[in-house]
Amino acid sequence: MAIDPALRRLALGTLLAAFKGGNAPGWAVTLLGEGLAGHTLFGTNVTDPAQVAALTARLREGRPDALIAIDEEGGDVTRLAHRTGSPYPGNAALGAVDDLDLTRAVYTAIGGDLVAAGVNLDLAPTVDVNTADDNPIIGTRSFGADPLLVARHARAAVDGLQSAGVAACAKHFPGHGATVTDSHLSLPTVDVTRELLETRDLPPFAAVAGAAKAVMSAHIRVPVLTGDDPATFSTAALQDLLRSTLGFDGVIVTDALEMAGAAAAAGGIPQAAVRALTAGADLLCIGAEVTHELVEAVVAAIVAGVPAARLEEAVARNTALAAWTTSPRTTPAVDGDLGLAAARRAVRVEGSLHDLSSPLVVQLASGHSIAEGVVPWGLAPHLDGVEQVEVVAASASAAQLTAHAGARPIVVVGRHTHRQESNRALIEQLSAAHTVGVVEMGWPSAWRPARARAFVTTHGASLANGRAAAEALGLAAN
Structure with missing residues (x-):
């Protein structure tokens, strides 16, 4: 059965796809012209700055305001510098120094690098409070174990990125810092009281709720909040807590739906997409292993399973985010030794x-x-x-x-x-x-x-x- 073109365009407008290699395949550009919200770049897409700039320019031939996202956190998680290591220290180092001006400056510099590469959505900063020494997925990506310290630096990081014209996406809501399993591989459970969640994990998200253009949901189960579901599929987490209680009105982005914490919990990536949108997510990261066929399967599932009004709401937010990124800004000059100077202090x-x-x-x-x-x-x-x-x-x-x-x-x-x-x-x-x-x-x-x-x-x-x-x-x- 043929899909209604208007509904197909709406469904595409909720998706961040991806592709392998340093050159964009034809389908990746064509889908942007048909309404795809954008693409996420990974290390496999990056050779050097000039190549990335050429790649993003090619993608924007399909859609001038396409959202081009990347995980550029500095520190241990870098895509632009994955061949050498990041020239900037990550969040744990910045938290150890505890200088908000330094954190803001480092993230402004990261933003400047992304602007030069043609990237307008950074899937950063990580604002989880890392309270588990053996956390296998957060660790040094966190500013620290003190919720108030993390909250201060989360806001400074968001302000720095967005001053350069790059949308910040604070992650991983409602807090991945207490887990000892990796949501890429399974569905972690954070079994805490509501009081502990509010005093330990939520302060950083509250600090950025009025500033960050985007917040990323975590594929973690918090029984007191989400029941048996991951937060990505939880109306109580995304709409009741993040939107109504914390007052966030930006774009809710999902962590990669191909991760076991989402795909396995839903029975597949298309089913995960339907559940995430129904719960209140707006922009869905499909993951790194994406093909044209997978995108079309996800679109078909969304059209069949999500009301048009919900899609219109999500696409309106995504479109507003894309428009914000096109506003011209002047990025301040950055000292070339900024990253090293920051690392020395840590x-x-x-x-x-x-x-x-x-x-x-x-x-x-x-x-x-x-x-x-x-x-x-x-x-x-x-x-x-x-x-x-x-x-x-x-x-x-x-x-x-x-x-x-x-x-x-x-x-x-x-x-x-x-x-x-x-x-x-x-x-x-x-x-x-x-x-x-x-x-x-x-x-x-x-x-x-x-x-x-x-x-x-x-x-x-x-x-x-x-x-x-x-x-x-x-x-x-x-």
């Missing part, structure tokens, strides 16, 4: 660095979250004549490493080191027999190796964080 040193000159650097192999993707990290790009080896802690020998180091001290570099017993055990063994310093580039925890001479915390693993750590240790090349 470094914290416990103990003494005096005995750690000319070391053997041992980097502990680290996995990555789906949100981060594979991005280079560590001290290697910044070392001046210093040897580095990378090891898997579970199969590494402390005796062999100390023998290889000889008279040199050892500096162990890791991310979220406390999370794996093998990491902790290796560092403790090295420290018991040798002069050892530790650099933690992930979310800091209370764990400290008993005999280490120094413990350096960077609050992130971006290119800027790595340089700042190398400088603090006196190892950086000029």
Whole structure:
């Protein structure tokens, strides 16, 4: 049965699609002309700034006011700099410094980079309050564990991005910071009282509700609020709490519907799209694995399952957002050393660095979250004549490493080191027999190796964080 063209256009107007590669396929441009709200860019779409600018210009041949979205958080989650690491520290570092002017300036600079690339919707900042040290998906993407600190910096980040003309999308409502599972892989549950939700997780969203152009829903279950559903499918979360109670009147964007927390919960991406729109979402991120056929299947499901009035409401908000992004703005000039200067201020040193000159650097192999993707990290790009080896802690020998180091001290570099017993055990063994310093580039925890001479915390693993750590240790090349 043929789909009514007007309803098809409305359904397309609620979707952010995606595609692989550095060039836009014909269907991706054609659908924009037929009403598609826009596309999300991922690392696979990015080679260099000039290429991204050419890509976004090509997309706008289909629709001049297309929403081109990206996850550019700075720190550990970067798409523009996924080949090198971000030149800016992320939220955990900015929260550690706790200078609102600095946070605003860093996000203004990120906004300027996005404007130059032709991107007008940043799926950032992350405003979750990271209260779980073992949170596998938020961690250093959060400004911290203090709700009021996170709220202050959330607002500064939103103001910085939007001063450059890039719409900010605060995420992940109503708060992903207490989870210990990844919503890409399953449906996490945050089983808390309404009082704790309101005092711990909601303050950052309340702080940006009147400013942010968009808020992203989380695929997390909060029984006291959402029942058995993820927040993305919850009218109580999206309409009653976010809109009515917090007063947010911008665009509600979903996290990627291909994620297990949504698609598996609904029985598929098209079904998830229907449930999200029905609950009150306006703009649906389909995900990274998108084809023309999938878009058409989602459109068909939306036309069949969502009332036209709800689609009209959603498209009106999305259209207003697109119009806002086309207003000309002047982005202030940014100091090229801003990111590094910020990262330097975030470094914290416990103990003494005096005995750690000319070391053997041992980097502990680290996995990555789906949100981060594979991005280079560590001290290697910044070392001046210093040897580095990378090891898997579970199969590494402390005796062999100390023998290889000889008279040199050892500096162990890791991310979220406390999370794996093998990491902790290796560092403790090295420290018991040798002069050892530790650099933690992930979310800091209370764990400290008993005999280490120094413990350096960077609050992130971006290119800027790595340089700042190398400088603090006196190892950086000029």
